[in-house]
Amino acid sequence: MAYEIEEIAKTLQSARVIKGLSQRALSERAGVPQAHISKIERGTVDLRLSSLIALARVLDLEVALVPRSAVPAVQSIVRSSSGPTRSARSTPAVIKELQRLHQTLAGIDQVTNGPKELLQFQRQLRELQHLPLAHEHLAALKNANSALEAFKKQQSGTEDIRRALSNLQTLRNSIAHQSDSWAANTTLRPAYTLDDEVGNG
Amino acid sequence: MAYEIEEIAKTLQSARVIKGLSQRALSERAGVPQAHISKIERGTVDLRLSSLIALARVLDLEVALVPRSAVPAVQSIVRSSSGPTRSARSTPAVIKELQRLHQTLAGIDQVTNGPKELLQFQRQLRELQHLPLAHEHLAALKNANSALEAFKKQQSGTEDIRRALSNLQTLRNSIAHQSDSWAANTTLRPAYTLDDEVGNG
DNA sequence: ATGCTCGATGCATTAATATATATCAAAAAT
DNA sequence: ATTTTTGATATATATTAATGCATCGAGCAT
Numbered sequence: 001m002a003y004e005i006e007e008i009a010k011t012l013q014s015a016r017v018i019k020g021l022s023q024r025a026l027s028e029r030a031g032v033p034q035a036h037i038s039k040i041e042r043g044t045v046d047l048r049l050s051s052l053i054a055l056a057r058v059l060d061l062e063v064a065l066v067p068r069s070a071v072p073a074v075q076s077i078v079r080s081s082s083g084p085t086r087s088a089r090s091t092p093a094v095i096k097e098l099q100r101l102h103q104t105l106a107g108i109d110q111v112t113n114g115p116k117e118l119l120q121f122q123r124q125l126r127e128l129q130h131l132p133l134a135h136e137h138l139a140a141l142k143n144a145n146s147a148l149e150a151f152k153k154q155q156s157g158t159e160d161i162r163r164a165l166s167n168l169q170t171l172r173n174s175i176a177h178q179s180d181s182w183a184a185n186t187t188l189r190p191a192y193t194l195d196d197e198v199g200n201g
Numbered sequence: 202m203a204y205e206i207e208e209i210a211k212t213l214q215s216a217r218v219i220k221g222l223s224q225r226a227l228s229e230r231a232g233v234p235q236a237h238i239s240k241i242e243r244g245t246v247d248l249r250l251s252s253l254i255a256l257a258r259v260l261d262l263e264v265a266l267v268p269r270s271a272v273p274a275v276q277s278i279v280r281s282s283s284g285p286t287r288s289a290r291s292t293p294a295v296i297k298e299l300q301r302l303h304q305t306l307a308g309i310d311q312v313t314n315g316p317k318e319l320l321q322f323q324r325q326l327r328e329l330q331h332l333p334l335a336h337e338h339l340a341a342l343k344n345a346n347s348a349l350e351a352f353k354k355q356q357s358g359t360e361d362i363r364r365a366l367s368n369l370q371t372l373r374n375s376i377a378h379q380s381d382s383w384a385a386n387t388t389l390r391p392a393y394t395l396d397d398e399v400g401n402g
Numbered sequence: 403a404t405g406c407t408c409g410a411t412g413c414a415t416t417a418a419t420a421t422a423t424a425t426c427a428a429a430a431a432t
Numbered sequence: 433a434t435t436t437t438t439g440a441t442a443t444a445t446a447t448t449a450a451t452g453c454a455t456c457g458a459g460c461a462t
Contacts, residue, residue, distance in 0.1 A: 004254045004264065011266045022438060033421055038440055048419065048449075050247045053205045060269045063205065065212045068261045070282035074275050081271035224409060234451055239410055249419080249449065 006043040008052070013041040015059040020095050030054045094133045097141040101125055104148050117161045121148070124168045131172065140171050207244040209253070214242040216260040221296050230259045295334045298342040302326055305349050318362045322349070325369045332373065341372050 016026050023041075027034040032054055039045045040055070049063070056063055066074050105122055108114070133141075147164035150156040217227050224242075228235040233255055240246045241256070250264070257264055267275050306323055334342075348365035351357040 002251055002254060005250055008250065008264065008266060015266075023440095024438075033423095034439080035422090035441075036420065039419095042440080045419065046249045046251045046449095048247045048249050049206055049209065049253060050203055051420080052250060053203060056266055061266045062269055062272050063209065064265045064267050064272075064275065065209060065216075065257055065262045066265050066267075066275065066279055067282060068263055070279050071263050071265075073278045073282060074265065074267070077274045077278060078267055078271050081268060081274060223407075225407085234453095235409080236411075236452085237450065240449095243410080246449065252450080 001043045001046070005046065009041050009043040011061075012052075012055055012059065015061055016041075017092070018095070019059060020099055021058075026055065026058060029058045094135060094138055094141065097138060097145065098125075098129055098133070101141060101145050101148065102129075104145060104152065108148075108152050115158045115161070117158050117165055121161060121165050121168075124165060124172065127172060128168065137171060140167060144168055202244045202247065206247065210242050210244040212262075213253075213256055213260065216262055217242075218293070219296070220260060221300055222259075227256065227259060231255045295336060295339055295342065298339060298346065299326075299330055299334070302342060302346050302349065303330075305346060305353065309349075309353050316359045316362070318359050318366055322362065322366050322369075325366060325373065328373060329369065338372060341368060345369055 016023070021029075023034045023037045026032075027037055030037075032040075032051055036045070036051070037055070040047050040051065053063055102125060105118075105125065108118065110118070128141075144164045144167060147156070147160050151158070151161050217224070222230075224235045224238045227233075228238055231238075233252055237246070237252070238256070241248050241252070254264055303326060306319075306326065309319065311319070329342075345365045345368065348357070348361050352359070352362050
């Protein structure tokens with residue numbers, strides 16, 4: 001298979017993984033069979049443009065034809081625009097943990113009517129999903145998760161939730177501070193749809 | 202056919218026309234049958250990625266997947282980078298006239314050993330091909346062309362050539378002055394391959 | 403008027419994608 | 433330890449891009 005095709009295939013796969021979607025989940029949304037997605041990502045097929053567009057759509061990507069002379073500039077734009085999304089947060093473990101957090105939160109039915117800490121927790125989590133989390137932050141996320149689960153099983157009260165929440169806030173602040181150029185973009189960037197239906201193909 | 206595909210098709214066609222290539226010429230270079238190129242440009246086929254890449258290659262384009270959030274920035278980059286190439290010079294008549302000039306020049310066999318004005322003429326023409334020529338400049342080009350042909354038929358001497366050359370120089374200067382931002386790029390931008398084999402499919 | 407190039411179209415054939423469905427081993431979650 | 437999920441793979445079929453070739457009318461030039 002041609003080099004360029006594999007390049008695009010890699011981009012597709014990377015985007016899918018970052019979005020926390022399984023091949024099957026992507027399959028449903030894009031209307032492309034999972035088997036075919038597998039072949040595409042492996043670069044074993046010369047896919048049609050419609051397939052590429054269908055997949056790109058779901059992955060918030062756009063198929064573009066850019067002049068060769070503009071490629072470097074475009075690359076730098078793309079890098080700076082989706083850099084944190086791509087590089088810093090590409091650690092699979094971190095992504096997984098974020099999903100886990102989201103799911104345990106979804107498993108608590110008193111989020112809306114329960115203590116307000118839970119809602120704040122939810123909001124905090126949503127913000128974190130947009131931040132360039134590195135692998136070093138994994139532990140903090142795990143702690144928050146176990147705190148949440150402890151509360152879910154009623155093994156602890158709202159105090160622990162509040163403490164975990166505070167931890168997440170400090171985490172958020174420490175990260176948001178180190179990259180201001182990124183912070184400017186954060187309002188424009190479409191939020192990940194990590195919220196709905198994560199990783200269940 | 203999907204909207205996005207037609208969009209890409211339009212881009213391909215536009216790039217081809219601007220480069221002064223016929224479908225048949227593009228066909229030879231890209232290894233794609235002319236009939237198929239026709240269908241592609243009309244948006245009546247769901248082309249494969251390999252076809253798209255093959256065509257884009259010849260047209261100095263790159264197939265890219267850009268994040269939706271970065272699309273506006275990328276568009277502005279592309280516009281400013283290939284703006285003159287795209288907008289100002291897209292007048293078909295101007296392109297035709299440039300090709301005509303080039304061909305009449307090629308029809309003169311004493312370019313290399315003849316009067317030095319011819320060589321300068323050639324060089325000047327080459328520079329003009331990289332400039333954002335508008336429709337208003339058409340007359341000047343036609344004048345230059347007729348002057349060249351008159352010399353070819355030995356109906357005039359080198360004086361007329363020199364005068365036409367001078368006209369082209371002033372034309373060049375007047376254009377180059379009004380856009381400095383563009384002038385900076387002009388060294389980096391790959392020259393059009395209008396030089397070799399123009400419009401003979 | 404003649405000839406040439408252009409893009410579009412038709413047709414037959416080939417080759418490959420796309421799809422539906424099912425299965426498998428490995429990783430992950432319970 | 434058991435169940436679920438995930439990605440890769442297999443088979444069979446339908447759809448269609450891709451190719452080669454021929455042709456057509458329109459525009460342009462000689």
